[in-house]
Amino acid sequence: MTLVIKGLNKTFPKERDKLTAIQDFNLEVKDEEFVCVLGPSGCGKTTLLRIIAGLETKTDGSIQLDGKEIIGPGSDRGMVFQEFALFPWRSTRKNIEFGLEIRKISAKEREKIAQKYIDLVGLRGFENSHPYELSGGMKQRVGIARALANEPKVLLMDEPFGALDAQTRNLMQKELLRIWKETKKTVIFITHSVDEACYLADRIVVMTSRPGTIKEIFDIEWERPRDRASVEFATLRKKILAELEREVDRFSTEIASSSSGD
Amino acid sequence: MNAQTKGFSAWLKITKNRDRLQTFVFGLIAVVVFIAVWALAADFLDIVYLPGPLQVFDAFITSFSQPDPSMGTTMWQNIWASLQRFLYGFLIAFIVAVPLGLVMGFSRKIELLTKPIVEIFRPIPPIAWVSLFLIALGLFWGPIVVIFIGVFFPLLSNIIFGVKSVDRYLIDAAKTLGAKRLQVFIKVIFPATVPYIMTGITIGLGIGWMCIVAAEMVSVFGGGVGYYIYINGQIGRFASMYGGMVVIAILGIITVGLSRFAENRLSKQMGMK
Numbered sequence: 001m002t003l004v005i006k007g008l009n010k011t012f013p014k015e016r017d018k019l020t021a022i023q024d025f026n027l028e029v030k031d032e033e034f035v036c037v038l039g040p041s042g043c044g045k046t047t048l049l050r051i052i053a054g055l056e057t058k059t060d061g062s063i064q065l066d067g068k069e070i071i072g073p074g075s076d077r078g079m080v081f082q083e084f085a086l087f088p089w090r091s092t093r094k095n096i097e098f099g100l101e102i103r104k105i106s107a108k109e110r111e112k113i114a115q116k117y118i119d120l121v122g123l124r125g126f127e128n129s130h131p132y133e134l135s136g137g138m139k140q141r142v143g144i145a146r147a148l149a150n151e152p153k154v155l156l157m158d159e160p161f162g163a164l165d166a167q168t169r170n171l172m173q174k175e176l177l178r179i180w181k182e183t184k185k186t187v188i189f190i191t192h193s194v195d196e197a198c199y200l201a202d203r204i205v206v207m208t209s210r211p212g213t214i215k216e217i218f219d220i221e222w223e224r225p226r227d228r229a230s231v232e233f234a235t236l237r238k239k240i241l242a243e244l245e246r247e248v249d250r251f252s253t254e255i256a257s258s259s260s261g262d
Numbered sequence: 263m264n265a266q267t268k269g270f271s272a273w274l275k276i277t278k279n280r281d282r283l284q285t286f287v288f289g290l291i292a293v294v295v296f297i298a299v300w301a302l303a304a305d306f307l308d309i310v311y312l313p314g315p316l317q318v319f320d321a322f323i324t325s326f327s328q329p330d331p332s333m334g335t336t337m338w339q340n341i342w343a344s345l346q347r348f349l350y351g352f353l354i355a356f357i358v359a360v361p362l363g364l365v366m367g368f369s370r371k372i373e374l375l376t377k378p379i380v381e382i383f384r385p386i387p388p389i390a391w392v393s394l395f396l397i398a399l400g401l402f403w404g405p406i407v408v409i410f411i412g413v414f415f416p417l418l419s420n421i422i423f424g425v426k427s428v429d430r431y432l433i434d435a436a437k438t439l440g441a442k443r444l445q446v447f448i449k450v451i452f453p454a455t456v457p458y459i460m461t462g463i464t465i466g467l468g469i470g471w472m473c474i475v476a477a478e479m480v481s482v483f484g485g486g487v488g489y490y491i492y493i494n495g496q497i498g499r500f501a502s503m504y505g506g507m508v509v510i511a512i513l514g515i516i517t518v519g520l521s522r523f524a525e526n527r528l529s530k531q532m533g534m535k
Contacts, residue, residue: 055434075440085431089453089532098449099439130533150439 001066001153001186003029003052009060010047021047023211025061029154034180034187036201038194038240040248044212045190049158052188053079065153075099078147082159084139086131092118092142093127099150117145120179137168144179154186161196173199177224194240198233199226206243209251216243313501322505325490330502332493335485337509343484344474345513351409351477352470359417360459366418367425368451380418388412389476396480405477405486412473413466420465424458425451457534460525467521471514487513 008025011018021044029035039045050056052063054073063070065077078099086095096114105113118127121141131139140160147155160176161169173196180187191197197204204218218240226233297315304314313321325337333340366373388411395404428451436450478488491506 050434053434053438055437073437073440075438077438079435079438081431081435083429083431085429085435087432087435087450087453088534089456091533098436098441101449102436102440102445132533146435146439156438 001031002064003027003154003186003188004064005029005052005061006063007061008048008051008058008063010044010051010056011059020211022051023213025213027205027214029186029188032184032186034189034200034202035205036189036191036197036203037205037207038191038197038244039207039212040209040244040251041192043207043209043247045192045207046158048207048212049079049156049188049190052154053077053156055079075103075150076153078150078152078155080140080143080147080155080157080160082162084131084136084143084163086139086142086146088131091128091130092123092134092145095131095142096146096149098146103150113149114145117149120148120182121145122175135168136164137172140164140172141175144176148179148183148185152185154188157187157189159190159192162191169196174225176200194237194244195228198237198240199228204240206240209247215247310498311500313504317501318504318508321499321501322508325502325505325509330490330494332497333485333490337487337490337505340485340487340490340506341509341513344478344487347405347477347486348409348470348474351406352413352466354406355410355413355417355466356463359414359421359462363418363421363459363462364425364447364452364455367422367455368447373422380415384415386411387476388473389479392476392479401483405483408477409470409473413470416469417459417462417466420458420462421455424455424462427458428454453532456532457525457529460521460528464518464521464525467517468514471510471517474510 005025005027008022009020010022011020013019025048027035037045037048047056051058052070054070054077070077087098090098093111093114096117097110100110100113115127118124121144123138123141123145126134126138131142134142143160144155161172164172176187177200189197189200198220201220204220206215206218207213208215218236220236222232301315304312327336329336330340335343362376366376388408391411392404392408395407398404399407432450432454433446436446441449474486474488475491476488478486479492487506487509491503491510494500494502494506
């Protein structure tokens with residue numbers, strides 16, 4: 001699997017003007033890589049992910065998955081949402097089977113595949129529970145299993161642990177790394193948490209404030225599991241935080257000067 | 263289920279029972295006070311069009327055992343005739359409103375095309391159509407179509423609202439799982455709208471009964487509670503007229519209650535409450 005993004009631009013119409021959300025974004029994601037995209041809020045990182053998912057159209061540029069241009073949503077890219085987006089009327093098993101039903105896989109085969117992913121994400125015993133009976137962490141386990149059951153080439157995660165409490169969040173990060181190792185999936189993970197990115201990623205892509213483009217890319221080659229208390233972890237975190245802060249400052253001064261100029 | 267959730271559901275059950283008891287007690291107080299005030303007012307005012315609760319109760323009971331002198335039908339026959347009319351009108355409204363509402367909520371173009379027509383007809387009271395329908399459609403279908411009009415619009419609005427309230431992320435999730443437009447409609451929009459359809463049915467049932475007198479104002483095809491109320495009011499048998507109203511109230515409470523029960527049950531079963 002290779003995902004190549006070249007010269008990506010995205011503008012939204014805004015009254016008489018237009019709003020540039022993403023400008024000249026270039027990135028190549030390698031097979032089995034874990035990439036975190038980090039940026040201040042409103043930098044267009046979620047828009048970027050939605051364009052890769054095919055849920056949003058691009059204005060310019062190209063995104064190719066294994067040499068094929070992405071033109072709409074498809075089961076070769078699985079997505080995990082911050083809002084979980086589970087079908088409330090479907091049980092855990094039925095939620096996981098959704099994509100398989102769409103692909104017209106037989107009921108027997110569906111059940112086998114669903115069970116495999118239920119076991120993978122640690123939801124054995126909750127197969128027949130409905131989303132409202134599950135905690136936030138468990139809901140997101142269903143979300144991950146549902147996306148993986150389709151065997152996508154790449155897993156797109158949009159701040160998947162953003163709605164969870166700190167402890168559940170740390171646990172889910174550990175679980176995600178385990179699942180990632182077992183399934184050998186390529187992951188593109190959107191977050192605004194520097195800590196989360198440093199803990200998870202092979203590569204951290206730091207984005208600028210609007211219009212969003214790449215500010216800097218950090219390669220992290222440390223062993224996993226990573227120690228959050230280590231000196232190198234703290235040093236990297238501090239460095240990235242400083243970058244982000246500069247971005248936020250630059251953006252707010254820009255807004256202040258542009259609105260006073262009106 | 264672990265011990266904690268078991269404890270929680272037990273606590274929930276106790277609170278629920280307490281809630282139910284309170285609902286019942288307060289409801290009973292309201293009814294008793296209402297009847298008492300009615301009895302006192304009837305006694306005190308002593309006017310012909312306000313008979314006391316006992317007179318109405320008497321007329322109510324008699325209407326079931328003896329045929330009405332001006333109609334020749336018993337209340338059982340009237341109820342049966344009205345209920346049939348009601349069900350036909352309701353069913354036709356349901357069959358038309360559900361697919362139309364789903365499609366109108368889903369496709370912007372279809373909504374833009376149909377909405378002006380719907381908005382023109384919506385505010386017209388069902389009773390305005392009565393004479394036309396009876397002449398054009400006859401004594402059997404005329405009243406049914408009046409009920410249909412009454413039920414159709416609230417049901418339609420609820421379904422359109424339901425489709426528009428479907429969580430955008432559910433549609434996105436379905437798309438990323440490979441669903442095409444039609445599959446999104448069948449597998450996401452429709453199930454997500456079911457609770458709204460059920461609410462629409464409950465509201466539609468209530469409004470349907472409001473139209474029954476209008477629907478039966480002229481027709482006597484096999485009797486009808488609406489006609490019973492109308493004719494007894496016309497000839498000044500007010501106790502019987504009120505007795506007919508009590509019958510409509512009871513029919514309304516039963517049908518709306520059943521519908522609300524089904525609504526809650528279904529939402530719960532679907533994991534949406």
